[in-house]
Amino acid sequence: MYREKRKIAKLVVGCAVAALMLFVTVVPASAAGKHFPGKHYLQRSYNGKYVKAYITAFTARAKRDGAFKCNWQKKDPVDKKGPQTEAETVDKSGLAAAIEAAAGLKAEDYTNASWAMLAEALSAAETVMADEQATREAVDEALAKLNAAVEALVAAETVDKSGLAAAIEAAAGLKAEDYTNASWAMLAEVLAAAETVMADEQATREAVDEALAKLNAAVEALVAAEAVDKSGLAAAIEAAAKLNAADYTEKSWSKLEKARTDAVKVMADDQATQKQVDKALLKLNKAIDALEEVKEEQDTRLEIYQKLLVAFAKMQDSYNRLLDMFDRIFGK
Numbered sequence: 001m002y003r004e005k006r007k008i009a010k011l012v013v014g015c016a017v018a019a020l021m022l023f024v025t026v027v028p029a030s031a032a033g034k035h036f037p038g039k040h041y042l043q044r045s046y047n048g049k050y051v052k053a054y055i056t057a058f059t060a061r062a063k064r065d066g067a068f069k070c071n072w073q074k075k076d077p078v079d080k081k082g083p084q085t086e087a088e089t090v091d092k093s094g095l096a097a098a099i100e101a102a103a104g105l106k107a108e109d110y111t112n113a114s115w116a117m118l119a120e121a122l123s124a125a126e127t128v129m130a131d132e133q134a135t136r137e138a139v140d141e142a143l144a145k146l147n148a149a150v151e152a153l154v155a156a157e158t159v160d161k162s163g164l165a166a167a168i169e170a171a172a173g174l175k176a177e178d179y180t181n182a183s184w185a186m187l188a189e190v191l192a193a194a195e196t197v198m199a200d201e202q203a204t205r206e207a208v209d210e211a212l213a214k215l216n217a218a219v220e221a222l223v224a225a226e227a228v229d230k231s232g233l234a235a236a237i238e239a240a241a242k243l244n245a246a247d248y249t250e251k252s253w254s255k256l257e258k259a260r261t262d263a264v265k266v267m268a269d270d271q272a273t274q275k276q277v278d279k280a281l282l283k284l285n286k287a288i289d290a291l292e293e294v295k296e297e298q299d300t301r302l303e304i305y306q307k308l309l310v311a312f313a314k315m316q317d318s319y320n321r322l323l324d325m326f327d328r329i330f331g332k
Contacts, residue, residue, distance in 0.1 A: 088135070088136065090134060090135065090136045090139055091136075091139075092129060092134075092139055094139075094143055095125060095128065095129055095139050095142055095143045095146070096129060098125065098143055098146050098147060098150075099122065099125050099126060099129060099146065101150070102118060102121075102122050102125075102146060102149075102150055103122070105118070105150075105153070108156065108201050108202075109155060109156055110153045110154060110155060110156055111154045111155075111156055111202075112202055113154070114152055114153045114154040115153070117149050117152060118149040118150060118152075118153060120149075121142075121145045121146045121148070121149035122146060122149070124142055124145065124146075125142040125143070125145070125146045128142040129142075156202065157204060157205060159203060159204065159205045159208050160205075160208075161198060161203075161208055163208075163212055164194060164197065164198055164208050164211055164212045164215070165198060167194070167212055167215045167216060167219075168191065168194050168195060168198060168215065170219070171187060171191050171194075171215060171218075171219055172191070174187070174219075174222070176270075177225065177270040177271070178224060178225055179222045179223055179224055179225055180222075180223040180224075180225055180271065181271050182223070183221055183222045183223040184222065186218050186221060187218040187219060187221075187222060189218075190214045190215050190217075190218040191215060191218070193211060193214070194211040194212070194214070194215045197211040198211075225270075225271060226273055226274055227274075228272060228273060228274045228277055229274065229277070230267055230272075230277050232277075232281050233263055233266065233267055233277050233280055233281040233284070234267060236263065236281055236284045236285055236288070237260060237263050237264060237267060237284065239288065240256060240259075240260045240263075240284060240287075240288055241260070243256070243288070243291070246294075247293055247294060248291045248292055248293055248294065249291075249292040249293075249294060251292070252287075252290055252291045252292040253291065255287045255290060256284075256287040256288060256290075256291060258287070259280075259283045259284045259286070259287035260284055260287070262280055262283065262284075263280040263281065263283070263284045266280040267280075
């Protein structure tokens with residue numbers, strides 16, 4: 001009876017060992033770190049030669065594959081919060097130096113297009129520089145783009161504007177009254193355009209040369225105003241101003257007033273030609289000559305005649321009364 005139980009026990013242990021060997025063979029290496037009871041447990045459970053042989057083989061295989069840690073090895077402390085990753089320290093010194101160098105450049109030294117590209121790259125680099133969470137890849141990319149934008153800068157062309165400046169100064173010294181209205185208007189328009197080019201720091205050599213050529217052409221195209229003698233017209237206006245409207249008929253004085261008004265306008269016009277002045281003078285003189293004086297002598301005679309008629313009528317009445325008195329006295 002005892003022998004049968006022992007055989008059954010050996011059979012059970014053998015099956016258990018076989019199952020455990022199968023487990024070790026199948027479990028992948030990814031199970032590293034899982035706890036296993038260890039040899040002490042097995043030895044305490046059963047000291048048979050099969051178990052001892054298995055413990056030796058199992059321990060060697062475990063150390064080789066690292067499939068698990070036995071309880072007789074020192075355990076690593078367990079962090080309940082999970083694995084911690086040390087924050088990467090990103091070196092931004094290169095980016096900072098590039099930003100500082102780019103900020104020291106001047107827009108007027110480069111073309112508008114290339115400067116616009118640099119400004120965009122510089123702004124992006126400053127954003128990355130200020131980002132405390134920026135990765136090394138982001139820093140390197142910002143630095144690369146900024147350096148590329150600096151290298152791509154196109155220097156602005158050095159344009160000599162001294163000739164244009166001299167031409168503008170000379171044109172500004174001219175006087176409008178010395179030239180005809182039409183030619184002066186053309187000069188004024190071209191001069192304004194030249195001043196705009198002169199003030200443009202990005203103006204190209206072609207633009208400067210074109211503005212200078214147009215300004216010189218406008219100056220050469222100026223037409224001098226004719227030298228006009230207005231002394232005669234001035235004298236006529238002064239003479240007409242001294243006349244008295246009461247001394248002349250209303251109709252003739254009205255014509256004089258119109259001629260004098262026109263003459264004053266021509267006199268004040270700096271662009272008036274000699275022909276216009278002469279015409280205004282002639283018209284004013286004719287109006288003065290055509291003035292009709294009021295005939296006071298004729299009016300006086302008429303008044304006297306009228307008074308005589310009244311007096312004669314009174315005399316006639318007195319005469320008639322005298323005749324009546326004679327008739328009454330001496331009879332008919």
